[in-house]
Amino acid sequence: MPLATVNEPTVVDALRGDRVSRPPTDRWTASGLRAQIDDGLFAIFGDDADGSVVTISPKDFRDHQDAVASSELALARGVLVSYVLRLVVAGVGLDDPYEDALAAWRSTDPSRVDAVCATLDRDDLARLATDVRAHSATLLKTLGPINPLWRPRTALRVVQRLHGGRVICRDVVDLVVGSVGTERASVAIVDVTTSALGPTHERLMRYHALLHTLRTSVVPLRVAALSTATGEMWHHDVDNDTLQRGVADLLEILRSRPSQEAA
Amino acid sequence: MTTLHHRRLTTAALLELLNLDAPSPLELDAEQRDALAQRFRSVAVLDRRRLDAWSVEHAGAPQRHFVWSAATARRSIGHRALARWRRDSSTSLTQVVRDEIDELLVRAASGYARGGSLAHWLARQPRAVLGLVTADAVTWVSELVDLLDPLDVEWEVPDTDAYYDVAGAQTSLRARRDIVIPTATGRVLLRTRGGLPGRSAGPGLRTDLVIEALSHPHGVVAERCIGVWPDAGIALAVDGTLEDLRAGARDLVRTAVAQARHRPRIAA
Numbered sequence: 001m002p003l004a005t006v007n008e009p010t011v012v013d014a015l016r017g018d019r020v021s022r023p024p025t026d027r028w029t030a031s032g033l034r035a036q037i038d039d040g041l042f043a044i045f046g047d048d049a050d051g052s053v054v055t056i057s058p059k060d061f062r063d064h065q066d067a068v069a070s071s072e073l074a075l076a077r078g079v080l081v082s083y084v085l086r087l088v089v090a091g092v093g094l095d096d097p098y099e100d101a102l103a104a105w106r107s108t109d110p111s112r113v114d115a116v117c118a119t120l121d122r123d124d125l126a127r128l129a130t131d132v133r134a135h136s137a138t139l140l141k142t143l144g145p146i147n148p149l150w151r152p153r154t155a156l157r158v159v160q161r162l163h164g165g166r167v168i169c170r171d172v173v174d175l176v177v178g179s180v181g182t183e184r185a186s187v188a189i190v191d192v193t194t195s196a197l198g199p200t201h202e203r204l205m206r207y208h209a210l211l212h213t214l215r216t217s218v219v220p221l222r223v224a225a226l227s228t229a230t231g232e233m234w235h236h237d238v239d240n241d242t243l244q245r246g247v248a249d250l251l252e253i254l255r256s257r258p259s260q261e262a263a
Numbered sequence: 264m265t266t267l268h269h270r271r272l273t274t275a276a277l278l279e280l281l282n283l284d285a286p287s288p289l290e291l292d293a294e295q296r297d298a299l300a301q302r303f304r305s306v307a308v309l310d311r312r313r314l315d316a317w318s319v320e321h322a323g324a325p326q327r328h329f330v331w332s333a334a335t336a337r338r339s340i341g342h343r344a345l346a347r348w349r350r351d352s353s354t355s356l357t358q359v360v361r362d363e364i365d366e367l368l369v370r371a372a373s374g375y376a377r378g379g380s381l382a383h384w385l386a387r388q389p390r391a392v393l394g395l396v397t398a399d400a401v402t403w404v405s406e407l408v409d410l411l412d413p414l415d416v417e418w419e420v421p422d423t424d425a426y427y428d429v430a431g432a433q434t435s436l437r438a439r440r441d442i443v444i445p446t447a448t449g450r451v452l453l454r455t456r457g458g459l460p461g462r463s464a465g466p467g468l469r470t471d472l473v474i475e476a477l478s479h480p481h482g483v484v485a486e487r488c489i490g491v492w493p494d495a496g497i498a499l500a501v502d503g504t505l506e507d508l509r510a511g512a513r514d515l516v517r518t519a520v521a522q523a524r525h526r527p528r529i530a531a
Contacts, residue, residue: 091357092393152405
């Protein structure tokens with residue numbers, strides 16, 4: 001899969017690219033992918049429709065080492081930076097990214113915020129505030145202005161029921177721009193992470209593209225991952241190879257953990 | 264036999280649902296309204312009860328205490344912003360959502376917002392929370408416009424959901440409707456929901472269908488009620504047939520009975 005690091009001035013410029021060279025919107029691939037996934041799932045689960053539901057989410061694509069390294073502080077940082085992204089896309093001028101993101105998070109999940117604040121000691125909280133401000137500075141610098149006419153959607157939830165409900169795939173995409181209704185492909189998906197980019201993010205990019213295709217029956221134009229730790233961005237056009245590898249990743253995860261109680 | 268159409272949420276599938284043969288036109292007459300009211304009156308009620316598709320889908324289980332948040336405010340704001348955008352689509356969706364929030368804030372500042380209302384809640388929020396509300400509402404309305412724009416059919420944003428007060432039964436019914444699509448012979452209702460459709464999604468749609476018909480001044484039944492679940496990419500629809508209406512009305516009465524059973528337990 002050809003991955004390109006960003007050469008353009010901003011993330012948005014890289015994602016939108018040259019309008020003339022965009023391919024026609026692909027509305028035909030999704031049904032084939034569904035059939036292919038169903039075949040793969042049948043090979044794993046058979047026709048056992050009564051078994052427990054297996055739920056797949058982005059955290060299943062993390063390497064074991066990444067998962068172990070995810071401390072409470074790192075998780076809180078990730079959540080807060082995602083709130084910063086949402087506020088920036090909504091056009092809110094931020095006085096203090098940390099305080100603003102914390103206020104936004106508290107308004108949606110006060111008990112979780114209280115739990116995090118109780119878990120972290122004073123030094124960790126100070127480190128969290130500094131981290132969030134630094135990551136936000138990188139985000140603001142690399143993201144670039146998002147034209148409201150591109151219909152930016154943030155924290156977009158996706159949930160797909162596969163194999164008669166035996167498998168449920170969940171996803172939350174940080175940022176989606178573009179429309180599925182245009183004749184030329186225009187949808188771009190951005191995953192913002194506070195860690196350095198690695199193989200995990202490559203798999204996640206494919207997962208985002210695959211689930212978006214299954215949800216809308218339209219293949220997105222591009223998918224990207226942006227690290228606010230390094231300012232690095234990977235982006236590539238979504239093609240058949242991307243989606244095929246996304247299917248293979250999904251089936252591989254399911255093969256490795258065929259049974260799990262329903263959440 | 265009741266109906267339930269199941270499709271992927273694509274432009275072509277939505278057009279197909281809109282263009283399916285319309286069932287024979289139906290109107291609810293005064294006798295049918297009275298019969299339904301009689302059923303509700305026979306179910307014990309301690310205080311005013313409210314029924315909607317959600318309560319039917321959850322078998323009358325008590326709802327959690329409602330609090331305003333970005334998630335609960337997005338539909339109210341998004342819906343009004345969509346109506347605004349429909350009148351002037353040259354403005355961006357982000358801007359119409361901002362305008363809508365500004366209007367609510369002005370209403371609160373001028374003292375026209377009652378306590379507990381959305382405007383009242385918004386007026387007490389810091390700028391960051393208003394930004395989050397904006398982001399959520401923009402996402403909600405963008406998903407809907409993305410769906411409706413390519414349809415190339417006329418669509419209207421109703422001013423409110425459909426409400427019907429059952430005479431003498433202390434019962435209010437509410438049907439959720441986000442979009443009304445006029446057709447040659449009537450109208451089709453469309454409403455959105457988050458997450459995955461559950462097993463009782465069909466009864467929920469029938470509930471909306473029957474309440475919307477009751478709220479119509481002449482009792483005219485919509486041709487079809489389409490429910491869309493953008494998160495899941497699924498569309499379900501029920502037709503406005505007599506069987507579907509009967510099933511919807513039956514489910515409402517059953518839910519009232521189930522609610523009456525829940526209430527004493529809470530009091531105890």
